[in-house]
Amino acid sequence: MLHTAVTRWGLKLCWTRKSKRKEWSTSCACVRSLHSAGKLDLWNFLDLPRSRLVKYPLLVKEIQKCTPPDHPDEDTLPDALELIQSIVGEVNKKTGEAECQFYRRGLSYLEESQRLPEIQQSRFLYCHGELKNNKGQRLHVFLFELALVLSRPGEDRDGGQVFHVYRQPLPNALINLEEIPDGEASGGGAFRGAFSGGNDKVRNCFRVSSRGRSKAHPYSLQANDSFSKQQWITCLRQAIVQSRDRTAHTSQSQFSPHPDPALYHIADLSLSSDTEMADHTSR
Numbered sequence: 369m370l371h372t373a374v375t376r377w378g379l380k381l382c383w384t385r386k387s388k389r390k391e392w393s394t395s396c397a398c399v400r401s402l403h404s405a406g407k408l409d410l411w412n413f414l415d416l417p418r419s420r421l422v423k424y425p426l427l428v429k430e431i432q433k434c435t436p437p438d439h440p441d442e443d444t445l446p447d448a449l450e451l452i453q454s455i456v457g458e459v460n461k462k463t464g465e466a467e468c469q470f471y472r473r474g475l476s477y478l479e480e481s482q483r484l485p486e487i488q489q490s491r492f493l494y495c496h497g498e499l500k501n502n503k504g505q506r507l508h509v510f511l512f513e514l515a516l517v518l519s520r521p522g523e524d525r526d527g528g529q530v531f532h533v534y535r536q537p538l539p540n541a542l543i544n545l546e547e548i549p550d551g552e553a554s555g556g557g558a559f560r561g562a563f564s565g566g567n568d569k570v571r572n573c574f575r576v577s578s579r580g581r582s583k584a585h586p587y588s589l590q591a592n593d594s595f596s597k598q599q600w601i602t603c604l605r606q607a608i609v610q611s612r613d614r615t616a617h618t619s620q621s622q623f624s625p626h627p628d629p630a631l632y633h634i635a636d637l638s639l640s641s642d643t644e645m646a647d648h649t650s651r
Contacts, residue, residue: 418459418463421455421456421459422456422459422460424452424456425449425452425453425456428445428448428449428452429449431445432445432446432449461492464491464492464493465491465492467492467493468490468491468492468493468512468513471493471496471510471531472487472488472490472512474528474529474530474531475487475517475519475530475531475533476522476530476531476532476533477533478532478533481536482533482536482537484515484537484539486512486514486515486537486539486540486541487512487514487515487517487537489513489514490512490513490514490515491513492512492513493510493511493512493513494511494512494513494603494604494606494607495511495599495600495603496508496509496510496511497509497596498592499589499590499591499600500589500590501518501587501588501589501590502587502588505520507519507520507534507589508520508521508531509589510531511540511600511603511604511607512540513540513607513610513611514539514540514541514611514614515537515538515539515540516537516538516540516543516576516604516607517533517537518533518534518535518537518587519531519532519533519534520532520534535585535587536578536585538576538577538578538587539578539611540607540608540610540611540612541608541611541612541614541615542578542579543576543577543578543579543604543607543608544576544577544578544579545574545575545576545601545604545605545608546574546575546576546577547574547601548570548573548574548575548588550570550571550572550594551570551571570590571590571594572590572591572592572593572594572596572597573588573589573590573591573597574588574589574591574597574600574601574604575587575588575589576589576604
């Protein structure tokens with residue numbers, strides 16, 4: 369689990385050294401040229417243990433299908449499958465948390481107002497990737513657990529990748545999502561030229577806006593294809609619903625009436641009237 373959690377950081381360190389040290393770059397080139405390496409990139413090498421691990425549940429399921437009912441392993445295979453699936457789930461959780469932290473730290477803010485608390489509070493990423501805005505500019509967009517962040521990729525002083533935050537991020541709980549049907553005429557100013565590609569039609573586009581924060585302008589975004597667009601739409605809807613549920617639950621917890629502390633132990637009190645009456649009678 370530790371390996372999967374630090375994979376992204378290891379990749380960044382390798383690329384930083386590659387850009388600054390010639391011998392490191394030469395060594396990486398030699399490794400890639402080896403026949404046994406299969407000319408895989410560095411990320412595939414680092415992620416190989418995790419990618420193999422997730423295949424073990426499928427292997428155990430196939431073994432179950434081929435195991436006779438009277439075999440001694442018939443009773444232990446379900447337990448083994450449950451254990452492996454729990455390990456894979458924990459690995460994926462740690463990997464997601466590490467990836468989220470990696471990209472959070474890679475964000476470069478131009479204004480202090482862009483540092484939404486929702487970004488720092490996010491524990492995982494729903495998805496991220498390249499989208500175009502209504503000017504045709506390529507942006508790297510991050511859908512964190514609690515916020516949507518648009519950015520422009522760049523490099524830091526060490527040659528590592530950095531993402532300059534573009535305009536104002538949006539808290540997921542305040543996002544309005546509008547799916548733009550394919551084939552809609554692009555005569556409007558928001559889509560003229562950049563999205564139409566000369567065909568006077570809009571494809572694979574959607575729009576996000578904020579319900580409450582005036583600084584956040586609506587963003588019209590275009591995916592590379594219909595499959596990518598549908599992935600973004602699905603993830604955005606899921607993120608919006610879960611963030612609003614979380615906000616509603618937090619609000620209910622804050623405003624729910626708390627019992628009087630003096631009444632906390634009322635259940636421990638006992639009625640002793642019979643005893644008291646007996647004492648008075650005896651007197």
